Amino acid sequence: MVDPTRARARARPPQVFINSGTTELPDDFMRHLVWGLSELGILNIFIDRDEWWGRDLGHVFTCIEESTIALAIFSSCYPETEWCLDELVKMKERVNENRLFVIPVFYNVSKNDVRNLEGEFGDRFMEMRQKYVEYKYDPFRAQRWETSVTSISRMEPSLTWEAHSSNIPLASNIVKEVKRELDKALNPESSFPFELSNDSNSKMAIREVFVSAFLAAFLFSLFIARLVFTDVKFFRTVKWLVGFPVTIVVLHQLYCALAQQNRRSSPNA
Numbered sequence: 001m002v003d004p005t006r007a008r009a010r011a012r013p014p015q016v017f018i019n020s021g022t023t024e025l026p027d028d029f030m031r032h033l034v035w036g037l038s039e040l041g042i043l044n045i046f047i048d049r050d051e052w053w054g055r056d057l058g059h060v061f062t063c064i065e066e067s068t069i070a071l072a073i074f075s076s077c078y079p080e081t082e083w084c085l086d087e088l089v090k091m092k093e094r095v096n097e098n099r100l101f102v103i104p105v106f107y108n109v110s111k112n113d114v115r116n117l118e119g120e121f122g123d124r125f126m127e128m129r130q131k132y133v134e135y136k137y138d139p140f141r142a143q144r145w146e147t148s149v150t151s152i153s154r155m156e157p158s159l160t161w162e163a164h165s166s167n168i169p170l171a172s173n174i175v176k177e178v179k180r181e182l183d184k185a186l187n188p189e190s191s192f193p194f195e196l197s198n199d200s201n202s203k204m205a206i207r208e209v210f211v212s213a214f215l216a217a218f219l220f221s222l223f224i225a226r227l228v229f230t231d232v233k234f235f236r237t238v239k240w241l242v243g244f245p246v247t248i249v250v251l252h253q254l255y256c257a258l259a260q261q262n263r264r265s266s267p268n269a
Contacts, residue, residue, distance in 0.1 A: 014182050015044035017067040019091065021084025025073065025107060029171055036175035040182070048087055057086060064090050069178055070100055072152050074114045075107040079125035082132070085145040092148040095155075101181050104153050105174060106160045114153045117146070125149065140208055209252045213245035 016037055030047065037045050046063045060083075064070065070091050078084060094100035106114060113119035117126070125146075132142040157177055161170040221235035234240055 014042055014069070015046070015063075015067040016042055016178060017064050017070040017091075018045065018047045018073065019070055019084060019087050020073040020075070021048055021078060021081035021087070025075065032171035033174055036171055037178060040175065040179055042178070042182075048084060057083060060087060061090050064094060064100070067100060069181055070094075070102045071105055071174065071178075072102055073105045073107050074109055074121070074153060076109050076120045076124065078109075079121060079128050079149075082128065085128070085148070086141075088148040088152060089144045092151055095152070102152050102155055103174070103177055103181070104155055104158045105170075106153075106158065107170075108161055111153070111158065111160060115150060117150065143208060206249055206253070210245045210249050213248035214241065217241050217244040 018033070034045055034047075044066075046067070048060060064087065072088060072091065091100060091102055095102055104114075109121050110119060113121045116122070129142045129145065132145075159170065159173055159177065217235075217240060221232065221240060225232040225235040229235070
């Protein structure tokens with residue numbers, strides 16, 4: 001039996017989403033990149049800095065959802081654009097669902113600086129993160145940015161450009177990698193896209209789940225417990241305020257493990 005999701009993916013032409021979010025990238029690089037992808041027959045190419053203007057974030061997320069491959073082009077100015085980081089979060093979600101393959105490109109910036117949030121890249125990221133660390137509408141927004149940057153930047157294959165190099169070879173190398181991954185996607189035996197597996201991902205997710213569960217336990221003990229239970233002493237103890245979040249984290253990990261096992265055991269064809 002043919003997987004409907006895979007069948008739909010084969011029915012439509014492949015789509016590439018380019019996540020860069022900065023005008024720091026020279027025009028000749030983007031021209032050669034778009035030209036090279038077009039030569040592969042990829043007519044659906046979305047560049048976030050072009051698509052963003054006059055559009056809402058939902059439209060950009062739809063472009064990501066409809067893409068087979070995404071290019072995350074990291075540069076020193078990359079962290080200065082908040083919607084670019086939001087796109088990266090969406091890309092990571094799709095990677096974790098096995099529905100997107102991301103190729104990180106390090107444009108005149110060190111891999112280690114991006115992966116470890118150090119150097120000029122790290123300084124600019126922390127400046128942006130500090131602005132949103134207490135963002136009232138979404139307190140975990142900055143945390144998701146950090147998780148996504150450290151996770152996506154560790155994916156392989158990756159490509160690096162240095163200041164003394166020409167832009168044309170980098171664009172050509174990107175096109176070659178895209179073609180290689182598209183060939184895998186057209187292979188019925190392939191499990192493309194590959195699921196991202198990185199210990200830092202689960203650690204960051206666990207921390208977010210724990211904090212959410214702790215806040216829920218605290219609010220329950222503060223407001224709800226007294227209305228439901230006559231003896232509320234237990235709900236103000238360490239056993240409750242720590243035990244409940246730990247239980248939720250364990251259940252969350254079990255759920256994620258079962259979901260991952262189901263995805264791997266589901267038929268591909």
